[in-house]
Each structure stands twice: as C-alpha cells, then as structure tokens.
Amino acid sequence: MPTAPTIDLTTSGTTATLRIDHPQxxxxxxxxxxxxxxxxxxxLAKDPSVRVVVLTGAGTDFCAGADISELTAGADGTAGGGAVDVDAAGARVLDDRLAEAAGEALAAFPKPTIAMVDGLCVGGGCLLATACxxxxxxxxxxxxxxxxKLGVVYPASxxxxxVALAGPSTAxxxxxxxxxxxxxEALRTGLLDEVVPESELAHHVTGLAATVGDRSQVSVRAAKSLVDAIGAGGLTPDLARSWDEEAVRSGDLHxxxxxxxxxxxxxxxxxxS
Structure with missing residues (x-):
C-alpha cells in the first residue's frame, strides 16, 4: 500500500538529504x-553539523510538479473524490502561495543546496530545482x-x-x-550544471556535497551570499566587508x-549555528 506523500529527511556526515517521497x-x-x-x-539552517543540503526524489523522477489530483479531492481530503471543482479545490491547489513560499525558503537557505535531478523535473519540480x-x-x-497546458500563471519568483539561469529566450x-x-539541452542552456550516468548520480552528488562540506564554510557561505546579491543587483560594500571580517574573526583565513x-x-x- 502506498505511503502518504511526504518529504523525508536523512543526514550523513555534513550532508542532509531531503527526499520528495510521492513516487506513485x-x-x-x-x-x-x-x-x-x-x-x-x-x-537545518541552524544546525552547525549540516553544511550542505541535497534535494532529490524517490524512485526514478525528481518531481512532476504540483499534485493536480488534489483538484478532485473529496470531502475527506483524499484524492480522486469526485468531479473537479475549479472554484474551490482548484483555487486551493493552483494558489501559488505555498509553492512560492517553499521555493523562496529553499533559495534563501544560507547553506549550499544541490538538486539531484533524475527523470522528470516539471513545473513545481523546476521551481524547486532552480531554487537550489x-x-x-x-x-x-x-x-x-x-x-x-493548464492555464496557470507560473510563479514570478x-x-x-x-531567466537568470537560462536567459529570457529559453524561458x-x-x-x-x-x-x-x-x-x-538543459545543460547547454544552464538549467543543469552537470549530466552524469544514472548509475553514478547518487555517488557523484554525495562526493560533491562532501567536497563542499570540507571547505571553509565561511568562504562557501560568503560566496553564496555575494553571488546571490550580485544576481539580485543588491551587492553592497558593507555586505562584502562583513564577510571579509567574518573570515578573519572565524580563524578560517589564518x-x-x-x-x-x-x-x-x-x-x-x-x-x-
């Protein structure tokens, strides 16, 4: 019997793995x-033992987007309960606020994040992957x-x-x-950073996460903060100076x-922490 859809959390060394678990x-x-x-x-943001977060999917797909079967949820909340009520259930499922909040939380996470993207990465899955x-x-x-295909306006965030990864034309x-x-093509346009054989994906990402976790975390987090600030047009001298001071204060520079x-x-x- 299929288990209830959830997101599983496991940790190994300095890496935490979040697994989207709804393979059916x-x-x-x-x-x-x-x-x-x-x-x-x-x-996880506050846990000093966690230095990298990996986001992946159960089975052979990363994430096929929002679960549109919730459109036919019955009175008890179970999927497939009846005819589609776009005004009620549709407004609940297609409301962007939950998905946008999840994407923003992932994008704003202060530590490095890696999406391990096998199979489908569609809609909401693309939202999650590009937030990593x-x-x-x-x-x-x-x-x-x-x-x-759904008449949905994709979340602006x-x-x-x-657009930042692939450019306006591809978007x-x-x-x-x-x-x-x-x-x-996803690799060529910047939506993927690497493509490796399916049999090597987990090993490759585990090694990548371990490498990042072994580096100076002040330097790594400074890089994430500064690159993101540049991308958002918000880099200031004070932000750069604060990270320089943190490198000295932490002892990592020495x-x-x-x-x-x-x-x-x-x-x-x-x-x-």
Missing part, C-alpha cells in the same frame, strides 16, 4: 508537502514548465530564477510551448593560509 505520482507535490519543506529547512544552488541531472532528465520558449527539454604554507590540508573550524 512521480513525486508530485501536495499542498502538505509544499508547506512541509520550509519547516524542514528551518532547523547546483543541479546535477542524468541523460533521462526532462525539464519543463507546462503552465500553458521562480520565473526570475529560470519564453519553455513557457510558450510547455515542451520538455532533454538533459543535454588556517587556510597557514595550511597552504605548511603544505597540509586545512582544518577549518565548524561554523557557529
């Missing part, structure tokens, strides 16, 4: 799951935004991230046609230079 519907996100994601991220810092796919990855083509891009001169691996201190 290709990991489509229910309203409950959209609301759950920010609640899972909040304590890095995206690693496989040859069977398919990326798209089918909003025009997610659209902004797609318009995705939205105008609702077509899915294959892995190689340790990094000392380790380099002594030709040994750096032993960076754990960042404060």
């Amino acid at each position: 519907r290709k990991n489509a996100m229910t309203a409950h799951m959209w609301g759950l994601l920010p609640r899972l991220l909040e304590p 810092d890095l995206r690693v796919g496989t040859p069977r990855t398919r990326v798209g935004v089918p909003a025009a 997610s659209l902004r991230r797609i 318009k083509r995705l939205l105008f046609t609702a077509d899915l891009l294959g892995a190689e 340790e990094g230079i000392t380790a380099f001169l002594e030709r040994r691996p750096a032993r960076f201190a754990a960042p404060p």
Whole structure:
C-alpha cells in the first residue's frame, strides 16, 4: 500500500538529504508537502553539523510538479473524490502561495543546496530545482514548465530564477510551448550544471556535497551570499566587508593560509549555528 506523500529527511556526515517521497505520482507535490519543506529547512539552517543540503526524489523522477489530483479531492481530503471543482479545490491547489513560499525558503537557505535531478523535473519540480544552488541531472532528465497546458500563471519568483539561469529566450520558449527539454539541452542552456550516468548520480552528488562540506564554510557561505546579491543587483560594500571580517574573526583565513604554507590540508573550524 502506498505511503502518504511526504518529504523525508536523512543526514550523513555534513550532508542532509531531503527526499520528495510521492513516487506513485512521480513525486508530485501536495499542498502538505509544499508547506512541509520550509519547516524542514528551518532547523537545518541552524544546525552547525549540516553544511550542505541535497534535494532529490524517490524512485526514478525528481518531481512532476504540483499534485493536480488534489483538484478532485473529496470531502475527506483524499484524492480522486469526485468531479473537479475549479472554484474551490482548484483555487486551493493552483494558489501559488505555498509553492512560492517553499521555493523562496529553499533559495534563501544560507547553506549550499544541490538538486539531484533524475527523470522528470516539471513545473513545481523546476521551481524547486532552480531554487537550489547546483543541479546535477542524468541523460533521462526532462525539464519543463507546462503552465500553458493548464492555464496557470507560473510563479514570478521562480520565473526570475529560470531567466537568470537560462536567459529570457529559453524561458519564453519553455513557457510558450510547455515542451520538455532533454538533459543535454538543459545543460547547454544552464538549467543543469552537470549530466552524469544514472548509475553514478547518487555517488557523484554525495562526493560533491562532501567536497563542499570540507571547505571553509565561511568562504562557501560568503560566496553564496555575494553571488546571490550580485544576481539580485543588491551587492553592497558593507555586505562584502562583513564577510571579509567574518573570515578573519572565524580563524578560517589564518588556517587556510597557514595550511597552504605548511603544505597540509586545512582544518577549518565548524561554523557557529
């Protein structure tokens, strides 16, 4: 019997993995799951033992978007309860606020995030993947935004991230046609950062997360903060200066230079919560 759709949390070393667990519907996100994601991220941001978060999907798909079966929810809240009531159930499911809040929480997360994107990455799945810092796919990855097939206006915050990654022309083509891009085209346009064989995906992402977790976390988080500020047009001298001061205060700058001169691996201190 299928389990209730949820998002699972596991940790290994300095990496926390969030797994979208709704494989019977290709990991489509229910309203409950959209609301759950920010609640899972909040304590991870404060946990000094967690340095990287990986977002993935159960089975062979990343996420097929919002669970439209909730449109036919019955009085008891179970899917498939009857005819579609667009004015009631549709307003609940297609309201962008839960999805946008989840995407914004992921994009604003202060630590590095990696989307492990196998199979479908569609609609709300694209919203989640583009809110991550890095995206690693496989040859069977398919990326798209089918909003025009549903009469949906895609969330502006997610659209902004797609434009930043792939450019206005690709973003318009995705939205105008609702077509899915294959892995190689997604890589070429910037919607994916890497494409690796399916059999190597988990191992590759685990290694990438471990590498990032082993670096100076002050430097890594400064890079995320500053790059995001540049992308948003909000980089200020004060922000850059504050990160320079934090590198000195934390001891990471001293340790990094000392380790380099002594030709040994750096032993960076754990960042404060």
